[in-house]
Amino acid sequence: MTERIRWIGLAVFLGLCIGAGGLGAVATTPEIDGWYKTVAKPTWNPPNYVFGPVWTTLFVMMAVAAWLVWRPAGFMSAKVPLLLFAAQLVLNVAWSWIFFGLHQPSWAFAEIVILWLAIAVTMRAFFQRSKLAGWLLVPYLAWVSFASVLNFGIWRLN
Secondary structure, rough: OOHHHHHHHHHHHHHHHHHHHHHHHHHHHHHHHHHHHHHHOOOOOOOOHHHHHHHHHHHHHHHHHHHHHHHHOHHHHHHHHHEEEEHHHHHHHHHHHHHOOOOOHHHHHHHHHHHHHHHHHHHHHHHOHHHHHHOOOHHHHHHHHHHHHHHHHHHHHH
16 A cells, blocks of 8 residues: 555545534434523533633544545455444434434433443454554543433433
């Protein structure tokens, strides 16, 4: 694999992850000043302006992690970890649509538990391929852990 192909691979992973974030934002953004504003939230709910930069950073870190797993020998040699990665990315987008699009915190909580498990399994598979790739997913798992507790709190308050 040439260096040029490797850098194109990074661009592809960045596009996939930022694109996933964009798909989630399609459901989320219109609801921030709409439905979400009316929802009872725990007192420790972060201000809305925190979420965008955190998610952008996490999506970039996720892209780099996937690229590090793909880079040594391509997709076929890292098929299982990359398919796990794709699955958790789909679950990530789905959460936004369930929580914000459908206004279903209870369903979203069930889904985010599955997402958390998918991230943990993906992280384990990434650690086996690249320690750095695994570590790059740790903040993502931590943030989704926090988001799970927040989701649960919103569900219970409403």
